[in-house]
Amino acid sequence: MCDVDDSVKTVSSGTQKGSARRPTQADVARLAGVSTATVSHVLSGRADRTGAGNAQTRARVERAMKQLDYRPNWAGRALRRQRTGLVGALVSAGGNPWRDSLITVAKRELAKRSLDLVVFPDVGADEAADRLADLLDRGAVDACFMVHLEETGDVAERLARSPIPSVAFAEGDAAGLPTVRHGYAEAAAEAAARLRERGVRRFMIATESMGPGHSLWRDVVDPIRTALAEGAADGVSAEHIEIDYRISADLGPLDWASLEAAGPEDPIVLLCSSDRLAIQIAAECERRSIDVGRAVGVVGRGDIAEAAERRLPLSTLGTSATRYEDVFAALAASAESGEKLDAGWEFPWHVIERASTAAIGRRT
Template sequence: MSTIEDVAKLAGLSRTTVSRVLNDHPYVSDEKKKLVQKAMEQLGYVPNSAARSLRNQKTGIIAVLIPRISDPFFSQLIEILEMEASSKGYQLIICQTQFSKQKECRYLNLLKTKQVDGVIMTSVENDWSVIDTYLNFGPVILCNENVDCAQVPMVYINQAESGYMVAKYLLERGHTRIAYCSSGMSRKGTQSRLEGFMSALQEADIHDYDQYFFERVSTVGDGQQIFRKLENMKAAPTALIAGEDAVAAGIISEAKKLGWNIPGDLTVVGYDHMTMTKLIDPMIATVIQPVEIMAKKSIEVICEKIHKKQFRVFENHEFSSKLVFRQSLLNNRNLVATS
């Protein structure tokens, strides 16, 4: 097995110079770097990355905390995060919290024990005072979340603007009975989207919407169950905003099974612009969230904080969503009687 001394001899350089090249020392010429690289390739020499990481206090690993791997939104987010991190020489480890405070702390301990260089949190379960203590050991950034008191970089979508935009669009087209499906109330983004929705309804002087609000709805099966509840209402909604495309798909499939016309009897809007939105008949109108832009910005920011060793720096990176118009959002025949 070749050693660093063998590389130095073949390259015609000192062992110290080769060591500097391997450790990305800033004051080594490109010519010497090429000589070292060529010698390593000829000898089949592989640096001991574990030993290097101990010396440098770096692992080349970033932890990403997500609530549910099975959620299509987070699956898409992780895929882009991984590709972007890989392009910058980092590996990701995926940590599923399942909305557990204990699991969240367990994964944050990876930062404390120097097993990762930084942490990207896509949801926050503990009080920020708990998470703040881990900033003594490395950078943490929020992706898809924003916490008012957090002094860390936050990369997120303006969910209040998004919820307001969709509700306003439906209201302007005559809908006054709008159902709303939420995936859960623990996340700030989910709460903000609901606040935006409610703000639009209150502007239109609509206050009696409790019967049309459904919480902890996130799967196709959930959507099917929600539709059965809608069907039995005396004053069924004319439009529905699903917090996830999977829910919208479940609602549409069950509605068609029971003889409803979409969008003739019920206008449906999903969220996240998943592939399934184009496969359902009718195709689902959905809200595009800038996942790719958000993921790329998150990796850019976490890599910068790791390099500069900046652990408590507030930054705000906010992005907007847009509505994709498809068949499930066309004119609704029930509006004649309700508008």
């Protein structure tokens, strides 16, 4: 039983002996000195948009809620509004730093409107997709977003048929859903073409192991090969190596003899499918005393902090001009209104060149 002060006891004085009446919004409003409508606005996230006055009002309401030990009846609220207050995130198995940061942004932005995020992992599996379809049919969430699942079964089609607002982080077809696109293929081609134009003739494309139809073919391998094909007559070559990546990368398949023999006059550039793979390759090169940045270039993908903060910062593909907050603010508004989104977003990736390639192919 929590201790309360005299003002709280006065509110509860009408209760029967031995029982504790659950505090209401009216009790909170009375203690905070505001209207019940203001309390409702604070609970819905619509208060405290601008101005110090609104912030002070919110603070008074929140102090009163804490003092009264007031807990909103979200189940009743959801029943009245025919809303659950939940937004679903549909993702594939496993994680990566970029997706984890995206989920963090989503949680933060949705919380501003008192919405909670529920992550549905591994929805590409048939059984998981069936469970997801059942949840959507039952209205278990008010809105959804999917992250790079356009090649996975019929997830996008099921989501498009659902009546709830949805958005897809996707490069390929997403069954007509509004999309958030980054232009991964264009960025990969830009990196390869830029280095080829600087005179680099030898490339290795290092990717995690992947089967036929994997998105890395479309987003990384194929656009790089196409960009380098224009220099084939000048002796440009590109070898694709698949790396078994679980807890750490098995770098055995890389041609270490060629990498160790490379020099500034005839460098090799490794174009990697992720920053985490590029970091491990660069570290192993340095362990073998390979001159990264002059004899061997390394380019990652994803622009994670660890790549930029190394002793020798890694070049990468990414963008700093993302406004994912805008995406999730729009999705939150749609979750409240029930109206579907009708437009998407583009946050184009580009080459972010750092010390691991800045001097490669340049004549001093």
